[in-house]
Amino acid sequence: MATAVENSSYQVQDLIAEDIDAYLLQHQHKSLLRFITCGSVDDGKSTLIGRLLYDSKMIFEDQLAALESDSKRVGTQGQNIDFALLVDGLAAEREQGITIDVAYRFFATEKRKFIVADTPGHEQYTRNMVTGASTADLAVILVDARKGLLTQTRRHSYLAHLIGIRNIVLAVNKMDLIDYDQSRYDAIVEDYRSFAASIGIGAFTPMPISGFIGDNITSPSDNTRWYTGPTLIQHLENVELDVTAARAMPFRMPVQWVNRPNLDFRGFSGLISAGTIRPGDPVRILPSGKTSTVRRIVTQGGDLEFAVAGQSVTLTLADEVDCSRGDVISIAENPPEVADQFEATIVWMADEAMLPGRPYWLKLATQTVTATIQAPKYQVNVNTMEHLAAKTLDLNAIGVANLQTERPVIFEAYGDNRTLGGFILIDKITNATVAAGMLHFSLRRAQNVHWQALDVTRDKHAELKNQKPAVLWFTGLSGAGKSTIANLVEKKLVRMNRHTFLLDGDNVRHGLNRDLGFTDADRIENIRRVGEVAKLMTDAGLIVITAFISPFRAERQMVREMMKSGEFIEVHIDTPLAEAEARDVKGLYKKARAGALANFTGIDSPYEAPEAPEIRIDTTSLTPEQAADLIVEELLK
Template sequence: MAHVSNLIAEDIEQYLEAHQYKGLLRFITCGSVDDGKSTLIGRLLYESKMLFEDQLSQLEEDSKKVGTQGGDLDFALLVDGLAAEREQGITIDVAYRFFSTDKRKFIVADTPGHEQYTRNMVTGASTADVAIILIDARKGVLTQTRRHSYLVSLIGIRHVVVAINKLDMVDYSQHVFDRIEAEYRDFAKQIGLENIVCIPMSALRGDNITEPSANTPWYQGPVLMDYLETVPLADDAESHRPFRLPVQWVNRPHLNFRGYAGNIVAGGIRVGERIRVLPSGKESRVASIVTADGLRDAAVCGQSVTLTLEDEIDISRGDVIARADAPPAVADQFETTIVWMSEEPMLPGRPYLLKIGTRTVGVTSAAPKYKINVNTLEHLAAKTLELNEIGVCNLSLDQSIAFDPYTENRDTGGFIVIDRVTNNTVGAGLLHFALRRSQNVHWQAVDVNRQAHAALKSQQPRILWFTGLSGAGKSTVANLVEKKLHALGRHTYLLDGDNVRHGLNKDLGFSEADRVENIRRVAEVARLMLDAGLITLVSFISPFRAERRMARELVGPGEFIEVFIDTPISVAEQRDPKGLYQKARRGELKNFTGIDSPYEPPESPEIRIDTTSQSPEQAADFIVARLLANGILVD
């Protein structure tokens, strides 16, 4: 018995060791609604013997209760875990499943088919090596098929299986298969997809999944499982690319150890090799490589390591460590492709956050150069990007980052866009190249700076930002404040919304995107006037918190004073000195703040003026008194 036990233990150990070193393939299934994605994955789990007895029993029971296959096993139930998915018979979230065969391990992402969940599909595809695009043989190539195929091409997945599914419902017709294959390959050629295998199958019946089907004697290509077990792995290509280690955290357990931890996303490194840290450009040599299994002489792509260096240099989270002879580029302005994932449109000039690798920076976009019609691949003019739209646009970051073009490295060339208020991911994209101006345009140092200008004027420059509804009294109060400051000998300038639209911003309308750009330009002008040593009064509706926050962040702490002219819309509408509310109510004036365009009141302004209890004169006196109390007007 002991001998038998030892043999069993040895077999288990050998099995586990072999399993540990199997290659890992990540793939996604995508396509239109009800093309059979979840059924296909369920079938793969079933055929690979990855179901426990209790899971199989539960599947049989669920198939009888809620299945859609007349009592036969409904494999989709293995994957569609959300109650809403089971009720609707669709996939909403991205479902990840693991299975293995004798040759490989697999992680598969079942991605949604509904257009409204395209953002979830992008999430699932971001780490995939292979895409299985399902097409219902009864329906052929659909808009969503083209959209997902374009995204697959865009994200950089180069191996595609076109699973022409439900062939059992068209009598396993070779003519139907050939027609769909020809149409798909014609579209794929236009978007640069080359490594394509088309397989006729029925996920429900198991045709051409693990064994050649007798129902398709006319098909001589690989079955799905054979293809998945033999397609080249992406890790093999990544290991031959230049070394990249985005720093996840600085490991400092005690004073005698400082290491830089992260996951190697490309290439390899050895002890003693010279490295460069980007974006700073500092260089050193690798002193040691620490892993969970101890010290190593070398490390390769996919490993999580901690590097120690021979020199003490300033490195922090988000920096990228590279070999000194093959560093990434550094820039702060890029041309990019963005897939927009939010129901709120992407607004040029609005500040967002951009996360690339382990670094998060501030970002704004210019107006899109164009958006892409995924059906025709036509380039269309666009001012914004709406939900699920794909566009090419320039981005400006608030600091330089190390990067590679996405075509060279997904990890150092791919990014997500995050809303600064909600912290939701609202977009995903890839970097094409750095704009030349990011390298050629530098900040010119001047000897007569802000402090010199302010000293000459004997004042502390500030931005007084007046915000409120149309008719609240902003311009009236701001004008009175400037008169009082002028009488005190202060150097001021008033930027009024209407006046600025006669010149600097005369090209802008009143759409949400134009309002954002309106405030962005004015905020930049106000910053320049602050540098000139002026007390600058800005009187704009400025309806969005994000843009007021952006204006605040352009200057130093305490230099931006938000003055909220708080007037109820009913009072502002009664005043209506320009008759604008009446026009808006009649539908003659679109995108009017407070009527069909929102106003987001300040959450914590430095000064709040209630015009229902204060006259404009009293409000101006109150603001000047606050400035005096804070020492801003003291010589």
């Protein structure tokens, strides 16, 4: 008897395993659509996603029970389930009945798999909406049928179009609350059509729905017999994916890593962002421009006869060419551009405002380079589409600006290739992502400016002077003693027949930087210019001594990266604020305390002390003469 029960149990387990295998096999080859829901606050975005999950039977019994309990606790009326609670996972979201963070959910139908991002409607969470839209193929713009188009409807439509989403669904929601009034629906659609045309949206799919009741979500509604279009799920199942269009474009594959498991195999791995590739196809490696042909397309499941956009593969080439992470393999006759200056749209995502001239890490596909942004050409008022004058960009602001990278990068216009045209900016100090951007085009002058090779090298200049070039970068508060000690250091080095030049902060502002003030942005530009001058002087073989407050770590790091390794020596003239203020030879602290001198370091503008300077001088324990001796000794070691 026991054996029969055990055999029966094993048979059940086998059947369950077979069902699971069949289910996984069934879903393995389905296409995947990523889409977002967006619109104004309380337009029903979370409720709609909850309804999709519920109707597609993607909720487990224990989840359903918990959901019914939560719905009763929050006081849902007229139904047993508050579908929005399926998506609003943060406590603050449930308490306030709003969406704050981006919530991603997965569901599937017989035809397709879906990942949906529920994005917040509040203006203050615009950066969260942009994050959700960055990988989406389609956007569902919800409109409350009672309210019509609102500011956030326009804002999110503009952002979705800006991000490159070309499949737009206008879902006029809560039709049940206006008794399914067709004339009201038609008026909203016409209003949106006029607005959409003004921002470049050429086509969209409107539909009347009710996320609360379920009208036109998964099946046609008897309440809207006048509507003959598809249901929402029918449209989502049949809309053409962006990856389908990408496969018709010229081949592009950013190299993620070089696959070298042994001496007999060397391949280049990455995700194909556009086009189709076959063995024997001629390819070009950028930025070097070297050409070769594809020998094999290798995957874990075996070699392929061809590969298309959206697939991750390893390519082996017929020739031994130099190729590494950050390079791009493209079709030989139609490669992307390479440039180092661009116009771009930037969406600022950090609480601290953008600082023109500050260096940030720019990540574009698999490339990471240093980039600096110029002051914006204009900021976009996404509520009115008006172009506004701006000197910087604040949180959630969108603007157009020029940027420059430290070396050429491989790119295409964002409208042509989102992978090679979309980038993020990362703060070099905190490693926080501060902005997302879209490249428009390279600046024409970037193609016409080339580095001129010189016969007399920097090494020859240094050899003639019988010294190693260096930059002694003095930093510290005003009144710390930077100029005094720097002057003593130069005198000592000159007596030792060293070739030097002293760049003093006050002196430089009389000429080279006379057009700059003392705002954070001007301070950054002041240091950038001085860094470029110091670099030229080291190329001439000089020992350069600088005396600048240079209050920000990021800008000191920027100058360090301009120099050869070991040539930048940071000297922190470490003087307590009270001591520096007590000296106040120029009377600057007194003016700053009285409010007559704005943006003064240490009073109303921050000083970021070096965390690991090569030399630290404690002026409370050393005289200027002793400090100078110590610096010279360290320099000449």
